Amino acid sequence: MANLKDIRKRINSVKSTQQITKAMQMVAASKLKKAQDSVVQARPYASKMSDVLASLAVRVKPGKHPLLERREEKKVELLVITSDRGLCGGYNGNVIKAADSFLKTRGAGGETALLSVIGRKARDYYRRRNWEFQTEELNPGTTSFAQAEVVAQAIIDRYVAGETDAVYVAYTDFQSAMTQTVQIKRLLPVEPKALAEDEFPVEYLYEPSEEALLTDIIPRYVATQIFRMLLESIASEHGSRMTAMDSATKNANEMTDKLTLLYNRARQAAITTELMEIVSGAEALN
């Protein structure tokens, strides 16, 4: 009879796990909605910002600003953006995998690779592998533009000081709740969007001067980029968690069904044995 009790215990434990995954799925769904909204809301600003930068950069001579200047990439910094929390399917694993192969190929070519992390998962992973971090931030899922600005400033400072020749970011691009793709994009040097063939740069009046504006706008543009990538990553995290929890809930469902079947069979077998015993006992009396 111990078997019956064991199965019942398993069923209960699977059911309570299912309750948790179900709740997490629902929480992730509502957070995803919010995160998705903020991605969409942040878009006008980000796209306008790159337009302004593009129109400004065509009229300023290259080399006017250190962040526009391209150097030979000898020291490369990679900023890895993951989440703080797990239980979101392959989300963090995918980012780290892409980051790892990037670091490996870059490191092999005699280049020095530097590392910065946002998010506890990446931090723990690379700390175990004895990496040193240039910038280390957590990713609590409530991004503020101020946080992005702080990170951007640190990255810019290192670039201007010549500690890095190029900066890349590994993050997850949010396409839909079901699809997120890991991307590695170059952040520095800044490459302004090229104007289309039929677009002409408009002649502007500037206040203050072009250069002053450019010095002001570029760091902000970098911060905007980081901010956008953070938002995308957070939306992806919730999307990925939602899908993972959805399949976990489904698996739990299947498992309860199987276990229930097993339980019923065991119960039936027990009853049959008991009946057999009674019948054979009665027969022995005759």
Add this chain to the structure above:
Amino acid sequence: MESDKIRLKIASPYREVLDVEVDEVVAPGEGGQFGVLPGHTPFLATIGVGQLAYRQGNQLKYVAVAHGYAEVEYHQVIVLLDAAELSDEIDVDRAERARQRAEGRLAEISPEDKDYVVELAALDRAMNRISVAKI
């Protein structure tokens, strides 16, 4: 000119604040206030802390703004800002609390402290929001 209106778009990193047709815009540039009427020459300027006013017909409306850029084209003004709040959106109590907090900190630290500037800027923004809300 094909149109005598200006399209005014205001966006902060978090959201698009405003997208309306207006007749006139007055913005607090860092080099001084400037007004924009339809057909203005293309113009790019930095914006400081202050009030941006826009006119629709004979109605005047205000937005509390802080730090950013204005890109002016013939019939379009795009303003990118760190922070922007419409006058009827401003939470006066919150702004008041921010003002008191900033004042309290300013009283504690010396003017040489590097946070002094930060707090001064915070006070500036809070005062600006309060004054816009009261218009």
